[in-house]
Amino acid sequence: MGEEVSNKQIVLKNYVIDFPKESDMLLKKTIIKLKVPEDSLNSILVKNLYLSCDPYMRNRMSKREDSYIDSFTPDYPITGYGVATVVDSAHPNFKKGDLVWGITGWEEYSLIKSPETIFKIQNMDVPLSYYTGILGMPGITAYFGFYEVCSPKKGEFVYVSAASGAVGQLVGQFAKLLGCYVVGSAGSKEKVNLLKNNFGFDDAFNYKEEPDLSEALKRYFPNGIDIYFDNVGGKMLDAVLINMRLHGRIAVCGMISQYNMKQPEGVHNLFCLITKRIRMEGFLVRDYYHLYPKFLETILPKIIEGKIKYVEDTAEGLESAPGALLGLFSGRNVGKQVVVIAHE
Amino acid sequence: MGEEVSNKQIVLKNYVIDFPKESDMLLKKTIIKLKVPEDSLNSILVKNLYLSCDPYMRNRMSKREDSYIDSFTPDYPITGYGVATVVDSAHPNFKKGDLVWGITGWEEYSLIKSPETIFKIQNMDVPLSYYTGILGMPGITAYFGFYEVCSPKKGEFVYVSAASGAVGQLVGQFAKLLGCYVVGSAGSKEKVNLLKNNFGFDDAFNYKEEPDLSEALKRYFPNGIDIYFDNVGGKMLDAVLINMRLHGRIAVCGMISQYNMKQPEGVHNLFCLITKRIRMEGFLVRDYYHLYPKFLETILPKIIEGKIKYVEDTAEGLESAPGALLGLFSGRNVGKQVVVIAHE
Numbered sequence: 001m002g003e004e005v006s007n008k009q010i011v012l013k014n015y016v017i018d019f020p021k022e023s024d025m026l027l028k029k030t031i032i033k034l035k036v037p038e039d040s041l042n043s044i045l046v047k048n049l050y051l052s053c054d055p056y057m058r059n060r061m062s063k064r065e066d067s068y069i070d071s072f073t074p075d076y077p078i079t080g081y082g083v084a085t086v087v088d089s090a091h092p093n094f095k096k097g098d099l100v101w102g103i104t105g106w107e108e109y110s111l112i113k114s115p116e117t118i119f120k121i122q123n124m125d126v127p128l129s130y131y132t133g134i135l136g137m138p139g140i141t142a143y144f145g146f147y148e149v150c151s152p153k154k155g156e157f158v159y160v161s162a163a164s165g166a167v168g169q170l171v172g173q174f175a176k177l178l179g180c181y182v183v184g185s186a187g188s189k190e191k192v193n194l195l196k197n198n199f200g201f202d203d204a205f206n207y208k209e210e211p212d213l214s215e216a217l218k219r220y221f222p223n224g225i226d227i228y229f230d231n232v233g234g235k236m237l238d239a240v241l242i243n244m245r246l247h248g249r250i251a252v253c254g255m256i257s258q259y260n261m262k263q264p265e266g267v268h269n270l271f272c273l274i275t276k277r278i279r280m281e282g283f284l285v286r287d288y289y290h291l292y293p294k295f296l297e298t299i300l301p302k303i304i305e306g307k308i309k310y311v312e313d314t315a316e317g318l319e320s321a322p323g324a325l326l327g328l329f330s331g332r333n334v335g336k337q338v339v340v341i342a343h344e
Numbered sequence: 345m346g347e348e349v350s351n352k353q354i355v356l357k358n359y360v361i362d363f364p365k366e367s368d369m370l371l372k373k374t375i376i377k378l379k380v381p382e383d384s385l386n387s388i389l390v391k392n393l394y395l396s397c398d399p400y401m402r403n404r405m406s407k408r409e410d411s412y413i414d415s416f417t418p419d420y421p422i423t424g425y426g427v428a429t430v431v432d433s434a435h436p437n438f439k440k441g442d443l444v445w446g447i448t449g450w451e452e453y454s455l456i457k458s459p460e461t462i463f464k465i466q467n468m469d470v471p472l473s474y475y476t477g478i479l480g481m482p483g484i485t486a487y488f489g490f491y492e493v494c495s496p497k498k499g500e501f502v503y504v505s506a507a508s509g510a511v512g513q514l515v516g517q518f519a520k521l522l523g524c525y526v527v528g529s530a531g532s533k534e535k536v537n538l539l540k541n542n543f544g545f546d547d548a549f550n551y552k553e554e555p556d557l558s559e560a561l562k563r564y565f566p567n568g569i570d571i572y573f574d575n576v577g578g579k580m581l582d583a584v585l586i587n588m589r590l591h592g593r594i595a596v597c598g599m600i601s602q603y604n605m606k607q608p609e610g611v612h613n614l615f616c617l618i619t620k621r622i623r624m625e626g627f628l629v630r631d632y633y634h635l636y637p638k639f640l641e642t643i644l645p646k647i648i649e650g651k652i653k654y655v656e657d658t659a660e661g662l663e664s665a666p667g668a669l670l671g672l673f674s675g676r677n678v679g680k681q682v683v684v685i686a687h688e
Contacts, residue, residue: 068619233614252617266610270577273596273626275412280624282617 002035002088009077009107010321015063019260019329024061025078025322032109036090043113044094046084048104049344051318052132053325053337054080054166055231058259068284077105078321083121083131084110085344091115099124101131106321108341119292126303133166133336134303134310135296137285141253142170143295144288149251149281150227154179157221159240162231162256163204164191164311166336171229172201173308180227183220185236187331194334198309213239224248232257234265241269244276252282260329311335346379346432353421353451354665359407363604363673368405369422369666376453380434387457388438390428392448393688395662396476397669397681398424398510399575402603412628421449422665427465427475428454429688435459443468445475450665452685463636470647477510477680478647478654479640481629485597486514487639488632493595493625494571498523501565503584506575506600507548508535508655510680515573516545517652524571527564529580531675538678542653557583568592576601578609585613588620596626604673655679 009028016024036043057080060072072078082104086094094100094115102118104110112118121131133139145167146152158175162168163184172195175182184195185207195204203220210216217225217239224245230237233255240250258264273280288295302308313333315324321339328337353372360368380387401424404416416422426448430438438444438459446462448454456462465475477483489511490496502519506512507528516539519526528539529551539548547564554560561569561583568589574581577599584594602608617624632639646652657677659668665683672681 237614252614254618255615258615264612264615266612267614268608268610270581270596270611271599271602271608273624274598274628275626277627277631278625280617281622282619283621284618287621 002033004031004033005109006030007032007108008318009105010318011077012061012072012074014074015071016058016061018262020058020061020326022322022326025325027319028077030107032111034087034109036088036111040090040111040113042091042115043111044086044091044100044115044118045088045109045111046100046104047087047109048082048084048107048341050083050129050132051104051106051321051339051341052081052136052138053321053328053333053339054138055254055256055259055328057325058256058329077107077110079103079105081132081137082341083128083136094118094120099128101136106318108318117289123296123300126300129312129314129338129340130303130310132338133312134170134308135299138166138336139170139299140288140292140295141285142167142174143299144285144291145251145253145283146171146174146229148288149283150229150249152178152180152227156180156226157224157245158182158227158229159217159221159225160184160201160229160231161207161236162186162254163201164194164199164335165231165333167253168229168231169195169199169311169335170308172199175227176200176202177302177307188334191331191334194311198311200309207236214242217243227251229253230255234258234267238267238269241267241272241278244272244278246276248276248278250278250280252280256329313337315339317341346377348375348377349453350374351376351452352662353449354662355421356405356416356418358418359415360402360405362606364402364405364670366666366670369669371663372421374451376455378431378453380432380455384434384455384457386435386459387455388430388435388444388459388462389432389453389455390444390448391431391453392426392428392451392685394427394473394476395448395450395665395683395685396425396480396482397665397672397677397683398482399598399600399603399672401669402600402673421451421454423447423449425476425481426685427472427480438462438464443472445480450662452662461633467640467644470644473656473658473682473684474647474654476682477656478514478652479643482510482680483514483643484632484636484639485629486511486518487643488629488635489595489597489627490515490518490573492632493627494573494593496522496524496571500524500570501568501589502526502571502573503561503565503569504528504545504573504575505551505580506530506598507545508538508543508679509575509677511597512573512575513539513543513655513679514652516543519571520544520546521646521651532678535675535678538655542655544653551580558586561587571595573597574599578602578611582611582613585611585616585622588616588622590620592620592622594622594624596624600673657681659683661685
């Protein structure tokens with residue numbers, strides 16, 4: 001009938017209004033049977049190994065109607081992307097011992113009732129944790145956001161905000177591989193060094209040290225920006241609009257600067273869209289999951305050959321997960337934020 | 345050596361800061377020789393017949409650096425689109441008696457030194473004044489803005505703001521011809537009636553009577569908006585963003601609600617671009633002038649067969665031009681605002 005084991009969980013204590021605190025989440029001790037219940041047709045039971053901290057999760061912490069994504073349910077485990085190993089399966093596509101990535105719970109073991117969003121991991125020549133980032137959701141986001149939404153051409157001037165994050169570091173490297181000139185911004189000297197010395201950005205700056213963002217961009221792009229990969233929104237977006245070139249493109253991937261505000265800031269320079277004939281387009285990674293095999297085929301060899309670098313920031317233990325998630329919003333993480341739950 | 349005649353002009357008196365006044369323009373009496381000067385190679389001298397009042401002209405009344413278009417020069421005639429007859433020509437493509445449309449001066453006669461932006465009028469089965477609107481710049485704007493920038497499909501839900509204006513009335517009719525469901529907004533009961541009864545919009549509303557624009561849009565588009573043709577920007581754009589459907593498109597044509605503000609209003613709901621994967625794209629008519637012959641071929645038969653309606657608001661005499669121009673910003677005009685300078 002399945003062994004009973006302890007199953008620690010991180011649950012949402014209550015909906016968050018503005019800036020989330022660690023005390024908005026709670027460690028809860030429960031017990032789980034290591035077997036898919038009889039009535040749970042097509043479900044799988046997994047042991048979680050790595051959890052991914054992603055900015056979009058902030059939106060799920062608030063009570064929202066009509067959102068593109070469900071809010072978390074108070075008292076239930078937070079859910080997010082993760083890497084796991086299958087412990088028991090009632091689904092024909094999965095068997096015990098399979099390694100998988102996809103939406104799982106912030107707990108030691110998860111019963112996944114609709115494994116439609118679960119991908120089987122086939123290649124283990126890279127660290128398993130990579131499937132929370134470069135080989136998972138953020139990687140697919142960066143790849144299709146850059147190649148499909150930005151319509152990039154060799155020699156163009158590309159600007160990436162939140163550039164040392166999971167998505168940003170990849171976008172910059174994709175742009176370099178294509179022969180673009182790439183500048184990134186981040187929030188500390190350490191991150192700026194990472195962009196220049198590790199990821200091969202042509203230049204980088206610390207936006208926190210720039211009293212006038214538009215002037216900063218003018219310095220780094222005296223001839224303007226062809227492509228802006230926007231991860232932050234708000235004031236930075238406003239400054240970019242002024243510095244765009246004719247027929248520029250803005251891929252709107254995220255707006256992390258706005259997620260903890262009750263009312264988002266206003267963007268004032270949209271008239272530039274007309275005068276410079278700019279295309280600004282939002283996208284969600286879920287529209288590109290059917291292209292995952294094509295993505296893997298392209299990206300895996302580049303990682304293995306060392307042509308693409310990847311930096312993770314690792315927190316140990318489920319207990320550290322709330323702090324790791326909140327660190328995203330103060331920019332504490334350097335590189336992709338992962339939480340290790342178990343090493344096997 | 346050419347007859348000397350009186351040449352009244354409307355000149356800009358001084359640069360405008362916020363809301364322009366009639367006294368910012370001045371009627372000036374000058375004299376002109378009805379002959380292209382010897383040293384003005386390739387110039388043409390025209391007698392102006394119709395002048396066009398267009399919202400974009402507001403931007404030229406302010407002193408701006410780095411704008412997409414030059415500011416007017418104080419003490420010189422305002423320039424804009426118009427219909428004229430050639431009085432004398434030193435350009436091989438034009439001869440005396442030719443009817444033309446394009447950028448001319450707000451005066452009785454104009455010496456046009458670079459007639460690259462002057463189109464010869466070939467078809468006179470329609471009123472000549474139409475070349476300031478439906479067959480001129482606003483027509484080309486509406487046509488390519490809708491068909492190229494909006495990527496419209498039959499059955500889609502289309503919303504047009506400033507819908508009774510020169511561009512809006514055409515966009516709505518193009519959308520109807522394609523089989524879309526079209527709602528327009530305007531600023532008076534008379535205009536709303538025009539939209540419903542003359543231009544064949546499926547529905548229309550007076551935005552000035554709506555305390556909550558987002559609620560109004562929900563009423564007219566309970567299932568959301570696929571295409572927004574934006575002529576106004578500001579608060580309306582913010583309300584539309586909330587009401588867009590997945591994969592919607594926003595063609596940013598103009599932002600007349602913002603032109604008289606010192607600082608444009610902030611737009612707060614851009615996060616919707618991501619969640620709904622919206623493409624928002626600005627455009628300028630100048631990118632489409634090379635397609636003018638194709639445009640004429642399509643549109644002329646539709647006008648002649650009565651399949652496209654067109655409404656003008658006509659002011660008589662150069663003296664009335666400043667008031668007619670300013671009327672655009674209070675919404676006084678009903679339909680395309682034209683000024684008649686001379687009837688032949």
